Amino acid sequence: MIELSAYNIILLLLAAVTLLGAVRVIATRSVIHAAFWLFPVFAGIAGFYLLLGAQFLAAIQVLIYIGAILVLIIFAVTLTRNAMDSDDAPANRFGVPVFLAAIMLLAAVIGAAGHTRWPAAFATIDHIALAPGLEVTGVPALGVTLLQHYLLPFEIASVLLLAGMIGAIVLARRERPSADDDAPADAATAADAPQREKVGV
Amino acid sequence: MFSITGLLTISGILFVAGAAALITRRNAVAALMGVELMLNAANLNFVAGWRYFWPERLDAHVAVLLVITVAAAEAAVGLAIILNLYRKFGTVDLEQIRLMRG
The missing domain is CATH 1.20.120.1200 (NADH-ubiquinone/plastoquinone oxidoreductase chain 6, subunit NuoJ)
Incomplete structure (x- = not known):
């Protein structure tokens, strides 16, 4: 107990x-x-x-x-x-x-x-x-462990963070159609509209 | 004295709660919260194992740091995807988002 x-x-x-x-x-x-x-x-x-x-x-x-x-x-x-x-x-x-x-x-x-x-x-x-x-x-020992025995995972983790950061920025950015493809973007939006209704939104 | 079984029980409850949230919650952000709970349970297991069985090596600390890194990246990308879904569909209800198309 x-x-x-x-x-x-x-x-x-x-x-x-x-x-x-x-x-x-x-x-x-x-x-x-x-x-x-x-x-x-x-x-x-x-x-x-x-x-x-x-x-x-x-x-x-x-x-x-x-x-x-x-x-x-x-x-x-x-x-x-x-x-x-x-x-x-x-x-x-x-x-x-x-x-x-x-x-x-x-x-x-x-x-x-x-x-x-x-x-x-x-x-x-x-x-x-x-x-x-x-x-x-063990913080000094942790540093040694991280940078000697686990150097490759450490570097991969930093690359993963970079990729995650860029990915989050790209995904969350509001799409702004540039000046030269305004018309296709509008057409695409119009074409999408019925499907949105189908989804039930 | 606090035996390791107590810690494993706590992390087990956390993990099960997170899994249940991930499967059953209809709100996408709430489902992501379930993922965070599961990752925290795994981290608690790592630390408990380190403390009770192998306190002279710090491999478990490295594992926890890597899991926290992955969790941070996952939260950032996942929430960005959810924001995108909200813009496309006007809802984050996982029952209503069925169209697998940008």
Whole structure:
């Protein structure tokens, strides 16, 4: 059973906040509320990283997930606002079967985790991150690992970021027909119009 | 003492919630939120495994950093695609967007 030390109480609180946020994200009808409920999830995960001793990852989590991705998602929600009526059902017709399948998958995962014989020496964790001298573990070693053993994935990741940035700019740019192909663009728009009606918009 | 089973349970719940959101939500942005939940669950698993089983090596940290990078690129491109869909169709309801054509 879990011993009620301060470390474990904080971990349990973090777990409660994270899971509450996750449940609200999938169950909230309003999309903007779901986006805001992502905040406790990301912050709770950052807290887990901090308590498990991965301080650098906690900082990265706050910077990128909360600072960039969450803001991006909220911008996307506001830019596509009023796209769906608020009384539309938030879930499609697979809601109930997927819920049942999710419960079964979760039971399988928890059962597998509970029945696995973990190496006994590592099966528990001591009060690491709440120790008085809160040392930053392994950031220099992480730099060495990243740039010596994982140099190629690192470079590929940077190229991926560049490609993602250019792709996002190209995709999200509003199409402006240039002066010389005004007429074809208009014709194309007119030709598209009946199809849009067919789609039901 | 907090056993690894607790952490695996938490990340399992996060993953299942994200998968359910990805499959069932009708709003495209909400489906993308489900993807983010699943990636966070995977990251939490990486860190838990590092902490409990191999604390002297930092490979799990590299994996988490790469996953976060991919998640950032995916969010940017995915949301740009959703904005484009909204301009084309006037909705982001995944049930109504059926035309696979620019």
